[in-house]
Amino acid sequence: xxxxxxxxxxxxxxxxxxxxxxxxxxxxxxxxxxxxxxxxxxxxxxxxxxxxxxxxxxxxxxxxxxxxxxxxxxxxxxxxxxxxxxxxxxxxxxxxxxxxxxxxxxxxxxxxxxxxxxxxxxxxxxxxxxxxxxxxxxxxxxxxxxxxxxxxxxxxxxxxxxxxxxxxxxxxxxxxxxxxxxxxxxxxxxxxxxxxxxxxxxxxxxxxxxxxxxxxxxxxxxxxxxxxxxxxxxxxxxxxxxxxxxxxxxxxxxxxxxxxxxxxxxxxxxxxxxxxxxxxxxxxxxxxxxxxxxxxxxxxxxxxxxxxxxxxxxxx
Numbered sequence: 001x002x003x004x005x006x007x008x009x010x011x012x013x014x015x016x017x018x019x020x021x022x023x024x025x026x027x028x029x030x031x032x033x034x035x036x037x038x039x040x041x042x043x044x045x046x047x048x049x050x051x052x053x054x055x056x057x058x059x060x061x062x063x064x065x066x067x068x069x070x071x072x073x074x075x076x077x078x079x080x081x082x083x084x085x086x087x088x089x090x091x092x093x094x095x096x097x098x099x100x101x102x103x104x105x106x107x108x109x110x111x112x113x114x115x116x117x118x119x120x121x122x123x124x125x126x127x128x129x130x131x132x133x134x135x136x137x138x139x140x141x142x143x144x145x146x147x148x149x150x151x152x153x154x155x156x157x158x159x160x161x162x163x164x165x166x167x168x169x170x171x172x173x174x175x176x177x178x179x180x181x182x183x184x185x186x187x188x189x190x191x192x193x194x195x196x197x198x199x200x201x202x203x204x205x206x207x208x209x210x211x212x213x214x215x216x217x218x219x220x221x222x223x224x225x226x227x228x229x230x231x232x233x234x235x236x237x238x239x240x241x242x243x244x245x246x247x248x249x250x251x252x253x254x255x256x257x258x259x260x261x262x263x264x265x266x267x268x269x270x271x272x273x274x275x276x277x278x279x280x281x282x283x284x285x286x287x288x289x290x291x292x293x294x295x296x297x298x299x300x301x302x303x304x305x306x307x308x309x310x311x312x313x314x315x316x
Contacts, residue, residue: 001024001025001026001064001065001217002025002026002027002028002062002063002064002065003020003025003026003027003028003063003064003065003066003067003217004027004028004029004030004059004060004063004065004066004067005017005020005027005028005029005030005066005067005069006029006030006031006052006055006066006067006068006069006070006096007031007052007068007069007070007071007112008027008029008030008031008039008047008069009029009031009033009035009036009037009038009039009047009172010031010035010069010070010073010172011073011166011170011172011173011174011206012069012112012166012170012206012209012210013029013031013069013172014038014039014170014171014172015170015171015206015207015209015210016067016069016209016210016213016214017029017039017045018039018040018042019210019214020214021042021044021045023214025044026044027042027044027045027046028045028046028047028048028059028063029045029046029047029048030048030050030052030055030059030070031047031048031049031070032049032050032051032070033049034307034308034311034313035172035301035304035307036172036301037049038171038172039171051088051092052068052070052088052092052093052095052096053091053092053095053096055096055099056099057099057102057103060099060100060103060105060106061103061105062105063103063105063106064105064106064107064108065106065107065108065109065110065217066100066106066108066109066110067110067112067213068093068096068109068110068111068112068149069112070088071088071089071093071112071141071142071145072084072085072088072089072138072141072314073138073304074138074176074177074304075116075136075137075138075139076176076304076305077138077304077305077308078136078137078138078141079136079137079138080305080308080309080314080315081314081315082137084314084315085137085138085141085314086137086141088314089138089141089142089144089145090141090144090145090148093111093145093148093149094145094148097109097148097149097152100152100155100156101152101155101156106155106156107156107157108156108157108159108216108217109149109152109156109157109158109159110159110160110161110213110216111145111146111149111158111159111160111161112161112163113142113143113145113146113160113161113162113163113226114138114139114142114162114163115162115163115164115165115202115228115229115230115262115264116134116136116138116139116142116262117132117134117139117142117143117146117162118130118132118133118262118264119132119133119134119135119139119262120133120135120259120261120262121133121261121262121263123263124263125263125265126228126262126263126264126265127228127265127267127268128162128226128227128228128268135259146160146226150224150226153224157224158224158225159216159224159225159227160225160226160227161212161213161216161226161227161229162226162227162228162229162230162264163204163209163212163229163230164201164202164203164204164228164229164230164231164232164264165177165178165179165201165202165203165204165230166203166204166205166206166209167179167180167203167204167205167206167280167283167284168180168205168206168207168278168282168283168286168287169206169283169286169287169290169296170206172301172302173296173299173302174302174303174304175298175302175303176302176303176304176305178201178203178236178239179203179239179243179280179283179284179287180283180287182239182240182243183243183246183247183284183287183288183291184287184291184298186243186244186246186247186249187247187288187291187292188298190247190249190250191249191250191251191252192240192243192244192249192250192251192252193252193254194236194237194240194251194252194253194254195236195254195255195256195258196236196253196255196256196258197235197236197237197240197253197256198235198236198237198261199235199236199256199258199259199261200233200234200235200236200261200262200263201233201234201235201236201239201261201262202228202230202231202232202233202262202263202264203230203231203232203233203234203239203280204229204230204231204232205277205278205279205280205282205283206283207277207278208229208231208276208277208278209229211274211275211277212227212229212269212274215272215273215274227266227268227269227272228264228265228266228268228269229264229266229269230264230266231264231266231276231279232279232280233263233264234280237251237253239280242280242281242284243284246284246285246288247288
């Protein structure tokens with residue numbers, strides 16, 4: 001199968017693309033490589049350095065499946081320049097969808113949305129049927145892009161995935177997501193700093209996140225739909241305690257002005273046949289081991305806001 005992955009050099013893409021190649025697919029990656037390219041060379045892999053608004057008809061030649069990961073990711077990154085983020089996350093996604101429609105070859109389009117589109121929810125089971133109450137610019141861009149994607153359901157199969165907070169090891173590492181960040185703090189500072197702590201966040205291991213996309217590659221006929229992808233609803237403080245148990249370090253608590261607290265119920269995904277295999281504990285152990293072995297080091301590129309600011313990405 002010939003698959004186009006936008007944002008394939010990112011945190012999730014750098015794990016997803018090798019998996020797709022190992023499963024015998026031909027993969028085209030389009031990424032502007034803000035953080036670099038950590039994909040291995042492979043005879044069935046082509047990587048083109050360009051932005052999604054630069055994709056043209058030649059890029060889509062023979063493409064039947066699109067996995068659209070490219071975006072300005074997370075709340076702090078979007079707040080650097082909300083206008084730029086709306087352009088990338090919504091306007092350019094819309095233009096890309098229109099190009100896919102005109103190609104007449106694309107049959108499946110998977111969109112990486114976000115579980116944060118629900119906003120603050122008190123319900124114990126946050127299912128796909130609940131209303132969306134986005135409270136940040138990032139949440140709003142994802143909700144808007146979802147709605148645009150679903151409007152193209154008459155032209156190809158649309159699957160919108162709402163991931164939980166992803167954790168775990170990637171060649172393009174991120175240390176600005178909560179589990180990974182706490183492990184790095186424990187390793188480098190012998191202390192974990194928690195802001196607030198009562199906020200509940202759903203989590204998903206990066207290997208399971210990748211498996212969600214490969215799962216839907218083989219699911220034809222489901223039609224357009226939205227699927228939560230998150231399995232462990234854990235408070236920020238409890239995540240810190242899980243890391244503390246591994247490193248035996250102090251946990252410092254400071255006030256937080258971040259009210260985001262939500263859970264996810266991924267029953268719909270599980271009922272489609274998906275099997276979860278990894279956990280937050282696995283991610284903590286894997287990151288810890290690689291930090292201790294020197295296989296992973298801290299780097300400004302692993303901190304999205306710090307890197308985008310230093311490189312003036314989207315700020316000109």
